[in-house]
Amino acid sequence: xxxxxxxxxxPTAGLAALLFVMAAMWYAAASQNNAAAYLLLFCLTSVxxxxxxxxxxxLAGLKASxxxxxxxxxxxxxxxxxxxxxxxRATRSAIALTLPDSGSPxxxxxxxxxxxxxxxxxxxxxxxxxxxxxxxxxxxTIYPLGFLRTSKHITAPQRYLxxxxxxxxxxxxxxxxxxxxNKSSQQLGEGDDFAGVRAYVxxxxxxxxxxxxxxxxxxxxxxxxxxxxxxxxYLDFAAVPFSDLEERLSQLVLWVIEAERARxxxxxxxxxxxxxxxxxxxxxxxxxxxxxxxx
Amino acid sequence: MFGGLAxxxxxxxLITLAAKFWMEPRGYRLRSVLFKVVLAAVTLGAIxxxxxxxxxxxxxxxxxxxxxxxxxxEAHTAREFQVMVIFGWVLCLCGFFLSQDLAVAxxxxxxxxxxxxxxxQFHRGSSPGAFWSPLRxxxxxxxxxxxxxxxxxxxxxxxxxxxRFQIMQPSSGTAGFSDRLSPGSIAxxxxxxxxxxxxxxxxxxxPSPAAxxxxxxxxxxxxxxxxxxxxxxxxxxxxxxxxxGDEGIRQWITIEPHGGHWMFALDWPSSxxxxxSLAPGDCLWSREPIRKPRRYEVKSSLAxxxxxxxxxxxxxxxxxxxxxxxAVRELVQSWTSSSxxxxxxxxxxxxxxxxxxxxYSLSPGPYKERDLDEFLFHRRLGxxxxxxxxxxxxxxxxxxxxxxxVGYLGGEYNEFGRFFLVRQSDTHxxxxxxxxxxxxxxxxxxxxxxxxxxxxxxxxFLARRAIANRTSNTFARxxxxxxxxxxxxxxxxxxxxxxxxxxxxxxxxxxxxxVAEIGIxxxxxxxxxxxxxxxxxxxxxxxxxxxRFRSRSRADRVKALYQRFCRKAARLGAERQPWEGPLDFAMxxxxxxxxxxxxxxxxxxxxxxxxxxxxxxxxxxxTFVKGVNAFTFATRGRRK
Numbered sequence: 001x002x003x004x005x006x007x008x009x010x011p012t013a014g015l016a017a018l019l020f021v022m023a024a025m026w027y028a029a030a031s032q033n034n035a036a037a038y039l040l041l042f043c044l045t046s047v048x049x050x051x052x053x054x055x056x057x058x059l060a061g062l063k064a065s066x067x068x069x070x071x072x073x074x075x076x077x078x079x080x081x082x083x084x085x086x087x088x089r090a091t092r093s094a095i096a097l098t099l100p101d102s103g104s105p106x107x108x109x110x111x112x113x114x115x116x117x118x119x120x121x122x123x124x125x126x127x128x129x130x131x132x133x134x135x136x137x138x139x140x141t142i143y144p145l146g147f148l149r150t151s152k153h154i155t156a157p158q159r160y161l162x163x164x165x166x167x168x169x170x171x172x173x174x175x176x177x178x179x180x181x182n183k184s185s186q187q188l189g190e191g192d193d194f195a196g197v198r199a200y201v202x203x204x205x206x207x208x209x210x211x212x213x214x215x216x217x218x219x220x221x222x223x224x225x226x227x228x229x230x231x232x233x234y235l236d237f238a239a240v241p242f243s244d245l246e247e248r249l250s251q252l253v254l255w256v257i258e259a260e261r262a263r264x265x266x267x268x269x270x271x272x273x274x275x276x277x278x279x280x281x282x283x284x285x286x287x288x289x290x291x292x293x294x295x
Numbered sequence: 296m297f298g299g300l301a302x303x304x305x306x307x308x309l310i311t312l313a314a315k316f317w318m319e320p321r322g323y324r325l326r327s328v329l330f331k332v333v334l335a336a337v338t339l340g341a342i343x344x345x346x347x348x349x350x351x352x353x354x355x356x357x358x359x360x361x362x363x364x365x366x367x368x369e370a371h372t373a374r375e376f377q378v379m380v381i382f383g384w385v386l387c388l389c390g391f392f393l394s395q396d397l398a399v400a401x402x403x404x405x406x407x408x409x410x411x412x413x414x415x416q417f418h419r420g421s422s423p424g425a426f427w428s429p430l431r432x433x434x435x436x437x438x439x440x441x442x443x444x445x446x447x448x449x450x451x452x453x454x455x456x457x458x459r460f461q462i463m464q465p466s467s468g469t470a471g472f473s474d475r476l477s478p479g480s481i482a483x484x485x486x487x488x489x490x491x492x493x494x495x496x497x498x499x500x501x502p503s504p505a506a507x508x509x510x511x512x513x514x515x516x517x518x519x520x521x522x523x524x525x526x527x528x529x530x531x532x533x534x535x536x537x538x539x540g541d542e543g544i545r546q547w548i549t550i551e552p553h554g555g556h557w558m559f560a561l562d563w564p565s566s567x568x569x570x571x572s573l574a575p576g577d578c579l580w581s582r583e584p585i586r587k588p589r590r591y592e593v594k595s596s597l598a599x600x601x602x603x604x605x606x607x608x609x610x611x612x613x614x615x616x617x618x619x620x621x622a623v624r625e626l627v628q629s630w631t632s633s634s635x636x637x638x639x640x641x642x643x644x645x646x647x648x649x650x651x652x653x654x655y656s657l658s659p660g661p662y663k664e665r666d667l668d669e670f671l672f673h674r675r676l677g678x679x680x681x682x683x684x685x686x687x688x689x690x691x692x693x694x695x696x697x698x699x700x701v702g703y704l705g706g707e708y709n710e711f712g713r714f715f716l717v718r719q720s721d722t723h724x725x726x727x728x729x730x731x732x733x734x735x736x737x738x739x740x741x742x743x744x745x746x747x748x749x750x751x752x753x754x755x756f757l758a759r760r761a762i763a764n765r766t767s768n769t770f771a772r773x774x775x776x777x778x779x780x781x782x783x784x785x786x787x788x789x790x791x792x793x794x795x796x797x798x799x800x801x802x803x804x805x806x807x808x809x810v811a812e813i814g815i816x817x818x819x820x821x822x823x824x825x826x827x828x829x830x831x832x833x834x835x836x837x838x839x840x841x842x843r844f845r846s847r848s849r850a851d852r853v854k855a856l857y858q859r860f861c862r863k864a865a866r867l868g869a870e871r872q873p874w875e876g877p878l879d880f881a882m883x884x885x886x887x888x889x890x891x892x893x894x895x896x897x898x899x900x901x902x903x904x905x906x907x908x909x910x911x912x913x914x915x916x917x918t919f920v921k922g923v924n925a926f927t928f929a930t931r932g933r934r935k
Contacts, residue, residue: 013374014374014381030453032392033453034395034587035587035800036400036798037391037392038451039400040388040391042448042451043437043440043444044407046440046444047411047436049443049835050440050443050835053842054436057842057846060843060847061848088846088847089848090842093418093420094419094422108420111421111422114846115848143418143419145411145415146377146414146417
């Protein structure tokens, strides 16, 4: 369940300037005993006071909910789609959305009509590998005058996954002989004969993207070509020639990507987990997930 | 509009604005710190060079305008924009230090609002409706702020006089006459339509405009055409005039700032208003220079009650310049020899002006200080100042104490505001002579030369003459005198009057009397302040609640009502389980509370329609509200 806390009000830097100017105006008006100047000062004060409920209520009836986040590699950009629904009967303007726990840049929604929703994508660089909570979504607004800031925190329950950063030697280790048992099976990957398309996996080479499909407005797809498989491949944690844990994981990730791209059936062997050799989208992510969550 | 600002300052502002519009789309920005510093130094130097100092209002305002211009050139970020808007509001304030005219005030109000619109639009970003939507919101803010403005204006504690530091006043623009009269000094005012003051007669006793001689400065030192007020007026003699009962005419006068000390009243003022004294010569003398519109009450009596003249005064009031020609002395001699009675001498002098072929003219040609002969015997063409000063000189020569009074004559009645408006063009000079048995008597030699001037007022007099001579643009003049324009002008005048009397002259004293009048028995500014805070807080809370109510989503309300219904049902023994949909619950509850089964089913059906249909009709909500209310009412006090 999302938890809606009360809105909080805080002054902006502009308020300090405004207060200073109002004090100066008061001094000038009082010392000159200038009623017209007083009138202007009172106009300014009253407009500022009246803007307080406007700013406070500019978040009323707004609900923000994070949508599911696609896993990314550490160091890449996480894009978090957030939907802001305006359940009130008034138009809401100039709403900024930030993610205070992840340090994302603020995204501004200029206009949400009554009863409508707006979609914002927050982008921030992925932290360490692993599973992270999204944490709090922060809606802020300084509308209409910019002298006060109202903010509302909404805790989003979702988590997002960050795979280790692929790094190391791109050349796959030699396939084991015992993997050559089912030689008859055809493997998809980089071969000569076109064998269909599948969803593009981020990190893959862009050479085989089906750009024509993209031009038609479809999602990114990778063209696949059939080739004779060389055999089965076990990517073994223990066999990685690095001592550092993160480096080993990075190497494994890179190999997983390369193997998937080369359409070489691969398995993963970690100290606690073993994933049988296979190929394909779900297998690919299964392996990466295991690497991301490796303890 | 720009008051006394040096002309290059608004031009600089416009140039920087244009430059910014040119630079911004091209991505040019002012980055060099050195260039900025040099620019600032050059403009500051130019200000110093233009005004000769940096003290005073005009250099101060110029400084702000220049700084703002430079800021425009430099500004780029969101915060800088906000700073500029605040700067703009400060400039509005500066405008009020240059002028508090209603027209100026309206312009400044528009500027203030447009700055608000700009600020709102800036925060709105790319929202649709780039002009009307922020304008509407700004209007809404201003409209909602209006009660607060009135509240603050009336109750915000004003500081009484005493806390003062005087910024040097704008040197230009002080209108009106001075305490000297020289040939042509009044004629220059005759074309000025500036307002001198406005008068109300609260008791309804209104003299005819031809008898409205507004006493101003009394000039008792004369040298032919050059007359001036006594140097140190207060020291000459005390003016003690006992109030002669209740027969005076009460006037409420709102005077426009003229920078001098004199104040006006019908002749002769008998009781000075607060902050002023009755100076010798029976004129009002303000203790402080009049630099902002001021409203005062004064009473005038038709006759002056002082019946004696000290010998010292008499000597002073009989002084004549030694250079008077024999012809003049001969003329006076001819009057005094025929009758020793001063009243008769006055009459023969008036007769001389009436029948001597004298003409009234705004442009009689130049006269020098000693050109009395030229005026009396040759040219015989003059303006009121010539008549007044020559008449007074002649009277003194005849042994009758006389003095020249400069003030205003007449006034234009404004039927909307029920007041008389006196303009600078109504400036007039006349004489007062001392008759032994009657005391001071007003004598206006101009009235015998040009009676229409007195009866019609100078404007109409000049207009008539212009039509007769066909010298001026008659079409424009006729157009301007169409009733609709006259009405408009009068209406504008009365708004101006209200602005002056209700707004501009509302100071600490006026506030105190107002507060006492509405019955708030507080003396300390602090408690006044607390009251404002409470009232303002209440107002804001009401606004906030109202806005919240207006914008609260319908879905929320439906949900809240349904929850109320569920709570009520639970008290009757039918508790809704979390997994139960409204339909299932309604069936179960109807079984559990059989006597309310119809209501329960109705409420549930309406709820489902409201929650899940695509476009629920507005009347459905009413039905729902009524249903839930009826249910709670019918089952009130019941428990399982």
